[in-house]
Amino acid sequence: MSEALRVGVIGAGPWAHRVHAPGLAAHRGTRLAAVWARRSEAAEALAEAHGAEAVGSFEELLDSVDAVAFAVPPAVQAELAPRAARAGKHLVLEKPLADDPAGAEAIVEAVTGAGVAALMMLTRRFDPEVQRWLAGLPELGTLQGATGRWLAGGLLAGDYAASAWRQQDDGALIDAGPHAIDLLDAALGDIEEVHFADRGADGLWQLVFGHEGGTTSTLALSLRMPVQPSLVDFAVYGEHGCAPLTGRRTAARECYAQLLDNLLVMIREKRVDHPCGVHRGLHLQRVLADVLKAR
The missing domain is CATH 3.40.50.720 (NAD(P)-binding Rossmann-like Domain)
Structure with missing residues (x-):
């Protein structure tokens, strides 16, 4: 161009x-x-x-x-x-x-x-660290499952305290959920079924997904958790070990x-x-x- x-x-x-x-x-x-x-x-x-x-x-x-x-x-x-x-x-x-x-x-x-x-x-799919993590997963051999945590306090105060669509009961799922679900999905293959979904009174989601090929993943998700720094980490398990993805290094x-x-x-x-x-x-x-x- x-x-x-x-x-x-x-x-x-x-x-x-x-x-x-x-x-x-x-x-x-x-x-x-x-x-x-x-x-x-x-x-x-x-x-x-x-x-x-x-x-x-x-x-x-x-x-x-x-x-x-x-x-x-x-x-x-x-x-x-x-x-x-x-x-x-x-x-x-x-x-x-x-x-x-x-x-x-x-x-x-x-x-x-x-x-x-x-x-x-x-955003994180364009992170070089995440791209390297996904590219390295074949080294685990046959994949067996994955876990994820996305626990932060973004809806408690600050920029998004007045964001009406984020502040609704399902705001954390709608806002951070696509990022977290996308990473699990990209790692294990398309999510085909939601085996379990619960949102506690404190806004903490607990989710279990079924992926193509029969693997499962779990996700804990909240934007109302007063933790500093935020807990954002994932791990994929396979026959040859575990591949963790922790924190965020790329802005x-x-x-x-x-x-x-x-x-x-x-x-x-x-x-x-x-x-x-x-x-x-x-x-x-x-x-x-x-x-x-x-x-």
């Missing part, structure tokens, strides 16, 4: 400030061109900080960019992403893809029909730069398939729905 990809950000919340806007502005292959948010003053502040334009409507943003990065609640993304895809815009999509499987299916249909590139913000903004690298390759090579594309998002949406049914 001879010129930087013009990208517009929709939303002006914490993640847009912390990752999307600075990441797009800093990347050599992209330019943050426009920002639109339902709170115009927030859009103006974010745009001004990065030399972009705050626009007055979603339609105006689409007219001024080549791609759109979403930093909005799932229901809003489900409404707007199909319109952006049908307008021929490439997409950076938040997780979960939508607020229900029907909304996710509509996004997949629009993206597939338009032939645009689209990637999910499954989210560096993972975002890797995501943008991938998006630009997809656009240049006119590729629509990717392990973190919209079909992945639809699969995860269906797993979330199955968890809620099983609870």
Whole structure:
């Protein structure tokens, strides 16, 4: 690509400030061109900080960019992403893809029909450490199962204390769940069944998944646990031992730069398939729905 990809950000919340806007502005292959948010003053502040334009409507943003990065609640993304895809815009999509499987299916249909590139913000999948971990799993031989913990206090205070969709009873599952479920799924193969799902009164989820091939995994998940630092770790077990994945060594903004690298390759090579594309998002949406049914 001879010129930087013009990208517009929709939303002006914490993640847009912390990752999307600075990441797009800093990347050599992209330019943050426009920002639109339902709170115009927030859009103006974010745009001004990065030399972009705050626009007055979603339609105006689409007219001024080549791609759109979403930093909005799932229901809003489900409404707007199909319109952006049908307008021929490439997409950076938040997780979960939508607020229900029907909304996710509509996004997949629009993206597939338009032939645009689209990637999910499954941040840790773009972490070199995670990529090395996944690539090394064949050394374990026949895989037998996996465990995961994602225990943090992100909903107790700070940036997300006022985030209505995260603060609902299922907020931890909807917010952190796609990341954790995706890692277990990528390690063992597609989740085909939810064997057990329980959310305690304190917001702690305990989940057991059945994967293709008959392996199982377990996940403990909470964003209301006052632990410092957060406990985020995974382990896969096989006939030759165990492969742990502990902590996070790569910052989210560096993972975002890797995501943008991938998006630009997809656009240049006119590729629509990717392990973190919209079909992945639809699969995860269906797993979330199955968890809620099983609870």
